Amino acid sequence: MSEAPLLSIRSLDVDFHTRSGIAQVLRGVDLDIPRGAIMGVVGESGSGKSTLASAIMRLLPGNLAALRGEIRLGDTDLLKLSDAEMARVRGQRIAMIFQDPMTALNPVFTIGTQLADAQRGRWPKASKRELLERAVDMMAKVGIPDPKRRLTQYPHEFSGGMRQRIMIAMALLTEPELLIADEPTTALDVTIEAQIVKLFEEVREIFSGSMLFISHSLAVVSSLCDSVAVMYAGRPAEVAPSTRLFEHPAHPYTAALLACEVGSEAERHAPLRSIPGQVPSVINVPNACIYADRCERAIETCRSGVPLFREIEPGHRAACVLA
Ligand SMILES: Nc1ncnc2c1ncn2[C@@H]1O[C@H](COP(=O)(O)OP(=O)(O)O)[C@@H](O)[C@H]1O
Ligand SMILES: [Mg+2]
Structure with a gap:
């Protein structure tokens, strides 16, 4: 069956x-x-x-x-x-990844903030530090070099391919x-x-x-x-x-x-x-x-x-x- x-x-x-x-x-x-x-x-x-x-x-x-x-x-x-x-x-x-990551990323917030916020609904009681640690972990898994440093950067500081990796990390972090x-x-x-x-x-x-x-x-x-x-x-x-x-x-x-x-x-x-x-x-x-x-x-x-x-x-x- x-x-x-x-x-x-x-x-x-x-x-x-x-x-x-x-x-x-x-x-x-x-x-x-x-x-x-x-x-x-x-x-x-x-x-x-x-x-x-x-x-x-x-x-x-x-x-x-x-x-x-x-x-x-x-x-x-x-x-x-x-x-x-x-x-x-x-x-x-359900999580979604779009053709153009820039439409889904907010240009005025750091990648770290956005990766943490994306997980909020899923783990409402987690501290920002925990959410950032999970984010760093996932960034490494999706092939983003030096993830800790990159947390404080803004979307425009990433190449197109790296931005799409961020979107994939963001989607996976919510464990949909x-x-x-x-x-x-x-x-x-x-x-x-x-x-x-x-x-x-x-x-x-x-x-x-x-x-x-x-x-x-x-x-x-x-x-x-x-x-x-x-x-x-x-x-x-x-x-x-x-x-x-x-x-x-x-x-x-x-x-x-x-x-x-x-x-x-x-x-x-x-x-x-x-x-x-x-x-x-x-x-x-x-x-x-x-x-x-x-x-x-x-x-x-x-x-x-x-x-x-x-x-x-x-x-x-x-x-x-x-x-
Ligand atoms: N809001 C809308 N109003 C009218 N037609 C639409 C709207 N959104 C999409 N369409 C039409 O629906 C069809 C399918 O669009 P879409 O789902 O974007 O196709 P795809 O993603 O395969 O390129 C297209 O002919 C498009 O012009
Ligand atoms: Mg389409």
């Missing part, structure tokens, strides 16, 4: 009001992250990855038009909590059950990106919680994640254990993404291949497979209804009639 997943999302829909009408930004998202596992979420820009993170954190913008479905963290249905209860979940059970990382390496240059991905791999040794790792790159999630969800225009296209997804992609979109990214060293330095066509609008969505217009394999059936997101083998699901 398998243990209940830590995070379980069912039939999640998110709509926003826009000037052109209602945008169906997320539709029918179903995800399970087992305890201690890392799930990658991959999709082109605009595919709804950040909105998914915001929905889990319940930090959706004011033009929200609809929020339906279920987001369970352990036994807690997050969409049923009061705002005050949800604020406690954010401070203690779920860590959400939203494109944490996208703002970094390639060498630093590789170092931070490696750090996430090492984090598994000191972090027992689950992780949702969002990226626009299949290559980045391939090494790190146990399973991968591929999103297309706010809809789940395919979810599978990482190795299955890379060896046997079932959805033509996953296959196309892989073809864009995977290749010899020489190919990778050539101009990036991309999938012809554009990500469709999610306003006035037709009753058809949303990928059909870009799909090389599309047949008539694809345009006559939305494909079910169905299981094709244990733990492997795809929203494609051909899968």
Whole structure:
């Protein structure tokens, strides 16, 4: 018997009001992250990855038009909590790391103060000295040299890569059950990106919680994640254990993404291949497979209804009639 997943999302829909009408930004998202596992979420820009993170954190913008479905963290249905209860979940059970650490760090406080304050909600009775000691310890674990000295420095005194290490330390210091990382390496240059991905791999040794790792790159999630969800225009296209997804992609979109990214060293330095066509609008969505217009394999059936997101083998699901 398998243990209940830590995070379980069912039939999640998110709509926003826009000037052109209602945008169906997320539709029918179903995800399970087992305890201690890392799930990658991959999709082109605009595919709804950040909105998914915001929905889990319940930090959706004011033009929200609809929020339906279920987001369970352990036994807690997050969409049923009061705002005050949800604020406690954010401070203690879920932590988030953003693409740009500067948006999350306050430029006028030292790193030490911010790392101590981040732990306040979790350990209300601890002294500042204890919290700073924990901070120094964690800074060392995430590869920040000379952490004691760096406590008294300000965010601008750190490089981009070091700032992202600070954010990872800050998230881990609260010992969350779920860590959400939203494109944490996208703002970094390639060498630093590789170092931070490696750090996430090492984090598994000191972090027992689950992780949702969002990226626009299949290559980045391939090494790190146990399973991968591929999103297309706010809809789940395919979810599978990482190795299955890379060896046997079932959805033509996953296959196309892989073809864009995977290749010899020489190919990778050539101009990036991309999938012809554009990500469709999610306003006035037709009753058809949303990928059909870009799909090389599309047949008539694809345009006559939305494909079910169905299981094709244990733990492997795809929203494609051909899968
Ligand atoms: N507050 C909002 N109002 C209207 N549309 C939004 C809002 N936030 C995001 N969107 C739209 O939702 C889609 C998904 O956005 P996002 O979740 O940021 O995608 P990703 O993180 O995958 O790039 C995009 O088309 C974006 O323009
Ligand atoms: Mg995003």
